[in-house]
Amino acid sequence: PKMVFADSGQDVAFVVEYTSFSPAFAVWYKYVDGVNDEVLTDEFGIPFDPSRYAVENDGTSKTTLTVLNATEDDQAQYYCIIANMEQGQLESGRAGLIIKKLLAHYPFEDDFVDLVNATSGIGLNYPDANLPGPSFVDGIDGRAAWFAAGNYVDLGTEAFPKAGTGNGMEAATLSVWVNPTVAGNLMANFNDNNAEGIGTTGFGFSLAGSQPRIIVRGEPVDGAYYEMGTLQAGGSPVGIGDEQWYLVTTTWQAGDHMKLYVNGVEVASMTGVGTPQEFKPWQYGVLLGAARSAADRTIPTVGYAGGMDDLRVFNYPLDKFEIAQLYYETSGIGLCINEYASSFDFNGDCRVDMEDFVLFAAEWLTCGRYPLEACE
Template sequence: MKKVIVVLSVMFFTVLTAYADDLVRNWHFEDEPNGTGWTLYGNQANYYNLADANYDNHEKICSLGWTSGTCIYQNTGIVTQPDTNYLMKVRVRNGDGKIDGLNLRMWAGNPPEMYSGEMFLYYGHPDYGPWQWEEFTMSLNSADYPNMVGNTLGVALYLVDYVDPWGQYGWLYIDYISLLPNKLAIVDQPDAIVVDEIGSTAQFRCGVASQSIVHYQWYKSTDAIADGGDTAIGTDSENLGFAVQASDIGKFVYCVVANEDFPAAPVTSRIVLLERERLLGHWTFDNTLNDASGNGFNGSWASPVYVSGISNQAIQTVRDIASTNRVEISNSSNAFNFYSSGLTVSAWIKTSEPNQMGIAGKESTTPWKGWEMYTRTNGTAAFGFKEGGVANGTTVVNDGQWHLITGTYDGAAKTAKLYVDGALDVTGTITGTPTGDANNVIIGGLGLLNNNPFGGMIDDVRIFTYPLSNKAVLDIYNDFIEPDKSLCLNEFDSRFDADGNCKIEMIDLAEFAKHWLSCGRHPVTACQ
C-alpha cells in the first residue's frame, strides 16, 4: 500500500480521485498531490520521496509549511444528490506524536454550505511511539443541507495541532481517504468491446460506489434497449467475461446493479456494443447508396447525384447549409458505437473548396461526443473525436484532385493517425476514452444538423471496427491507383540508404566510400 506523509503545524486540507470499485472517490496518494488534482496552499509546500526514511521507495512524503492555514484542497466533481448520505472515511497514523487531531469537512454550493467534525488521535504523544493506524469516519445527509444539492461536493481533511500550532512540524501518514454514498452510483461504466476473432474472450466491467453490499446482474440485448426480453448472463460480479460466439457479434451488453440499502432502486449501466474486427460498412456509390459489405447499413438521400468517380461512380455534394445533400446511414446510431477501442474511416474525395467541410462523421453536440473527418480552411484534412482531440493534417487535399483520406484510432495507444493517399500524414494524441453517441453516421457532413456540409465528390467510403495497419491503408490506395505506391517498412538511416529505396546496396556503399578518410573539420589544420 502506498502512503503519503504530510508535514504540517496546523492545518491540512485534502480531496480525492477515483481508485476502487466500491468508492465514489478513494485517494491513495500514489502521485504528487498537485499531480492528481490537488492544490497546495501555504508557505514552504514541498514534496519528497521516502527512499531514505525506512519505508518503501514508492511511498511519498509531502512537506507543508508551518504557517497556520496551510492545506491542500480540491473539489471532487461529484454532484450532490438529494436525500443521500455521504460517508467520509480516512485511515491515518501519527508520524511523530506531534499531531493532536483531525478536522474532516464536506461542503458544496456558492456560497458554500459546510459540514465538519473534529476527531482526536488516540496515539498522539511524542514519548509513546510507535503510533498505530487509526480510522475516522464522518457522514453527511444532504437532506439536512438542501443548498448543497445540485452542487459539486468538496471534501477536506484539516490537521489540528493545539500544543504548538505555529512553531513545529508534525508528521501525518495517510493510508487513504474515501467518500461513499448510501445510494448506489456507477462510477466505472462498461466499454464497448471489439474482439479480434470468434472464440476470443470479451471482458466487461461495472464499477460501483456504495456503502452497502452490491448485487450485479448482466444482460445481453439485441436492440440496445434494456427491457424484459433481454437474456441474463454472467454471475453476481462487477466483472463479466465469456468466449464470444458468432451469434454474439452486434449484440449489446449491460449490467443492472442494486445495493442492500435500496434494493428496490436498481441502476442500469451504459449499454455497450460487442463487435469483432471487420469491415462494418462499405459504400461504393456506384449508382447506389447501399452497403457493399453485406451488413445491411444502407444509406439514404432523397435526391442523390452520381458523377464519374475514382472508380466507376461517386456522389456529388454541394456545400449548402440550407439543404441536406448528404448520405445518412440507416440504423447506424447504435451499431457503430464500437469506436472506444478502435476505428478506421476511409474515403476518396475531390474538392477545390477552401472551407471546413465534413467528409464523414458520427457525432452529437449535446452531449459533445463522436468522431469526425473533415477538410480544414487551410486545405488540409483532419480526423479525431469531439471528446478527446484531433489529428490535424499537413498535406493539402483541396487541389481539385482525387485524394484518399484515411483516419485510424487505436484505443490502447490513445492515438489517432491521418493518412493521405496511403501515406501517414500526422499522428495525434487522444485524451480519455471516446464514448458512443446517439446519431447515425453521416457521409458528406458531420452531423444531423447539416453542419459543415461537403462541397465536391466523395467515393468509396469504408468503416472498419479496428485501426488498420499502415500496410492495409496503403493496400486500399493501391486498389485504385497504378502503378502501386510502395511503403518502406524498414526506415534505414538516410546516411546508409543514400538513394532512399529502402534497401542497402552497392550504390549506397559507393556513396559512403566517396567520403572515406575525408575530414570535415574546420579549420583544415585541425585535420592534420
C-alpha cells in the same frame, strides 16, 4: 475492463482488478439496457453456460471473464459486480466486445449503394430541392461521386456509423478518397440537442480548409454534455483545387485515441479522449457532403464540392499498416513505415541497395583528420 476488438472465433478476456480484504465473489453480466441485463454466472461466479464462458477469480484482487469462441452474437458490453463477506459491493464499468468488420462500403459506381448492406443513399440539393444531387465522373478507382455547390447525399438513419456496440460510434475507421475544389463536410450526422440544449450523439468528418478534422460526441454523463473529442490536422496536407486525389482517414476509440491520416500517413493524433455514457439511435439520416445545422438539425449545412470515391466504414480503428495497405491498394505507392537500416539509406528511397553502396564507396578512405599526415 477494457474494450476488446477480435476476429470471429477468438477467445476474448475481460479483466477487472479490485482490492478486498476478505474473500470476494464476482458476478458477470452481459449488458442489454441496464434493466434486463443477462446474468452470466451464479452468485459464486460459476458460469451458467461453461461452453460459452469461463471465469477466474482469485478472491482478493482480480477476476477475468473469457468469452469462448466469440461471434457477432457475443458482441455487447460486459461488466461485473463484486461482493465480499462484509456485504460490500462494487459494480465495474462496462467494456465492449467488438467483432472486427467492414460496416459499409460505397464505391460510387454511378450510384450511392452500400455494397455491404445492399442499401442506397439519395442524392439531394439544398436549398433548391428541384436541382439534382451529385453526379458521377471517373475517379481514383472506377467511377466517383462529384459534388457541385449545394449537393449532398442522405444515407438514411440505419447508415453506419450508428449507435450500438460494434456499430461504429464508440470505435471506428472512416476512410475516403477526395478530390476537393471547395473544403467542407465529408460525412456527418448530429441528433437534436437534449433538454438542456447542450448537445448529443453525433460525428463530423470534414476538411477545414486543407486540414482534415474529426469530432465525435456522445450522450451526457451525470447531466453534463460529453464529447469524445475534436481533432484537426495542422499544415496543409490536402490540396484544394489541384485536381489530385487524397485518401483521408480517421480512426477513434472511446477512452483511448483519435487520429487523422492523409495518403496513409498520420498527420494528427490525440490520446486520453472521452468516454461518452452512451450513443443514441439516429433521428435523421447520415449525410455525405454536408452536416446538420445546430439551429435546426433537419437543415443540411452544405459546402463541400469536388470528388468523393471509395468510402469505407469499419467498426474498429485500423492500425497504420492496415491504413497504408488501403492507400497502396488504390495508389500502388508503398509507404516507408517499416523499420529498416535507415542509417545506410544514403539516397533516402527507403531501401538499402547497390545505389547506396555506390554512394558509400565513392567516399571510401576520405579522411577529415588534421593535419593530413594523421590520416596515414
